[in-house]
Amino acid sequence: MALESIERSGVTHFPAHYSGPTLGEVGEHRAIEEIVTVAPSTRNGDDAAVLSHASPNSRAVATTDMLIEGRHFRVDWSTPEEIGQKAIVQNFADVEAMGARPIAALLAVSAPPHTPLSFIRGIAAGIAQRVGEYSAELVGGDLTSGDDLVLSVTAIGSLGGSRPALTLDRARPGQQVVAHGRLGWSAAGLALLTRFGRDGVPEDLSALVDAHCAPHLNPGRGVIARATGATSMTDNSDGLIADVGTIARLSGVGVDLDAAALAPDELLVRAGRLLDADPWEWVLAGGEDHALLCTTAGAPPSGFRPLGRVVRGGRDHDVTVDGAAPAYGHGWVSF
Structure with a gap:
């Protein structure tokens, strides 16, 4: 959760409906x-x-x-x-x-x-x-x-099989950056929970809360990506810019993401309007969606969509959006 930490103090108080022996x-x-x-x-x-x-x-x-x-x-x-x-x-x-x-x-x-x-x-x-x-x-x-x-x-x-594991250091210029799974939903869900609590979130935004409390990943997509020629892969746990940036740094390349491919969907826009927040921050820096992010020299594997391309390194930023520094580049760190 890159945007804000969940906070609790004191003894854990379990909801009353979990009764019975301890x-x-x-x-x-x-x-x-x-x-x-x-x-x-x-x-x-x-x-x-x-x-x-x-x-x-x-x-x-x-x-x-x-x-x-x-x-x-x-x-x-x-x-x-x-x-x-x-x-x-x-x-x-x-x-x-x-x-x-x-x-x-x-x-x-x-x-x-x-x-x-x-x-x-x-x-x-x-x-x-x-x-x-x-x-x-x-x-x-x-x-x-x-x-x-x-x-x-x-x-x-x-x-x-004999194909190499999808480590973080094998992205190469000219390859595509592709993704499987939603981006920004978990961070938006956390923001809604922080403001309203579980019972106060509007029903039409409950899917965002579900994405934070119980994220889902379609099984087998990582295996499919490797079988079809993916080179590097990670999951979106710390934030899109942070996680793609790790691939870029370890591979010695840059990544230029496509703003149109990243544009917040309707649900994120509605949540941003309600919370007076910029949904782009959830997409770029939110994390905890656990979407799969990978690079490939071929067509996007089944279930993946293009996000951008791998470019030569040496820029001021490891990751850019439409050639410019991203509006939000921070991500989750434990300390």
């Missing part, structure tokens, strides 16, 4: 049983997950990311199912951005003892939904007591 009352083993019941796996071993041996000419891909209550989500804004979905998408998007196929996830949770068991079950249900969309599984994890609600997901993927 983690402190049922204990660790009962809570783990609840997670496994909701998100079962045939590969979850006694002490560690047992994964199938990778097929010949393939490599394993692994990544990890954390969500901290009050920084990455709020329990009065997001349902536990949405929190679980978000945790998977932000990790599986990183696997997809390498051109790999997600196959498994591990979940570690630190939660206060007063956390309702039903809330943890909801997180597991959201995770089960998202991993199921990828034909992947939640294969294990850890649960411990802590002062704050923290989720850490480790995603494991498989990179098949």
Whole structure:
């Protein structure tokens, strides 16, 4: 979330409708049983997950990311199912951005003892939904007591075939920059939540809130892009200019984006009008949409659309829009 950080202070207060026993009352083993019941796996071993041996000419891909209550989500804004979905998408998007196929996830949770068991079950249900969309599984994890609600997901993927992984340093002048997924919706949703809270957002703008609380990525697009000749790829997590700029810097090139291809859609324009905000800031600097951004020498892969082109480096800016410095170039940083 590049525009503003979610803030929370004090003890986590869960919505009243998550009633029933708490983690402190049922204990660790009962809570783990609840997670496994909701998100079962045939590969979850006694002490560690047992994964199938990778097929010949393939490599394993692994990544990890954390969500901290009050920084990455709020329990009065997001349902536990949405929190679980978000945790998977932000990790599986990183696997997809390498051109790999997600196959498994591990979940570690630190939660206060007063956390309702039903809330943890909801997180597991959201995770089960998202991993199921990828034909992947939640294969294990850890649960411990802590002062704050923290989720850490480790995603494991498989990179098949002999083509190179889609690293950030292989963009070349003359290639296209293409994208799969929406840009700016998550940041607009955060801005709406910050102003109105979950219940106060106008119904006609609720899709923007959904994009922030539970982002979605069509499974398999990273694999398709790699199979059809993409060279570099990342996901839009820190902001479009920031993430495309990383590809540009590491590849030693520049990127010129097409303003017409980036123009805020009708929903973003309406939200900007309501909030007296510039929707271009959400598009260029918002982040957390987890749209896939890649470079390719050929036609855009299926499901991708052109955003601009790779040019020779040496300009004052790594990334330009219609040849000029972007109006917004900042992005999300943790410190």
